[in-house]
Amino acid sequence: MERELLKGNTPTMILAVLCQGPLHGYAIAREIERRSDNQLKFKEGTLYPALHALEYDGWIKGQWETTSQGRKRKVYTITQAGHAELKRRHHAWTEFANVMAQVIGGEPHGQQG
Numbered sequence: 241m242e243r244e245l246l247k248g249n250t251p252t253m254i255l256a257v258l259c260q261g262p263l264h265g266y267a268i269a270r271e272i273e274r275r276s277d278n279q280l281k282f283k284e285g286t287l288y289p290a291l292h293a294l295e296y297d298g299w300i301k302g303q304w305e306t307t308s309q310g311r312k313r314k315v316y317t318i319t320q321a322g323h324a325e326l327k328r329r330h331h332a333w334t335e336f337a338n339v340m341a342q343v344i345g346g347e348p349h350g351q352q353g
Contacts, residue, residue, distance in 0.1 A: 250282070250290040251299075252333065253327040258300060258318040267292055275326065291316060299325050 256264065257271045268291075269282040294300045298320035308340045318326070 249333075250286060251294055252279045252326065253280075254287075254290055254294060254316075254330070255299060255318055255322055256321070258316060259326065260315040262315045264316070268316065294322070297325075298322075 242271050251297055253272050254268055257268050257275070260271075261313045263271065265284075265287055265303050269287050272282060273277070291300070295316070298319060300318055302316050304312050306312055
């Protein structure tokens with residue numbers, strides 16, 4: 241997959257995954273990988289800045305919890321504003337995908353079949 245496409249759509253994928261329930265960063269990355277049949281892989285340098293930006297924007301909320309092994313990890317939950325943002329992004333993505341399909345699948349201008 242093109243790295244820029246992945247990077248630009250990371251927030252949308254995170255919001256979509258968090259609709260299923262709260263998860264920590266590692267679990268979010270693994271769920272995206274699972275849903276994409278391992279076509280999309282996330283490195284910390286991509287995932288965590290996106291999580292911080294989403295939290296800053298108020299679209300997700302992070303809360304620290306302690307695991308049974310005594311380690312701390314931050315678990316993220318989508319907010320109401322995040323649900324609204326995901327709906328907006330889904331609509332925009334659908335429109336964009338439809339337009340791209342028209343452009344890519346259409347005949348070049350001035351040529352006839």
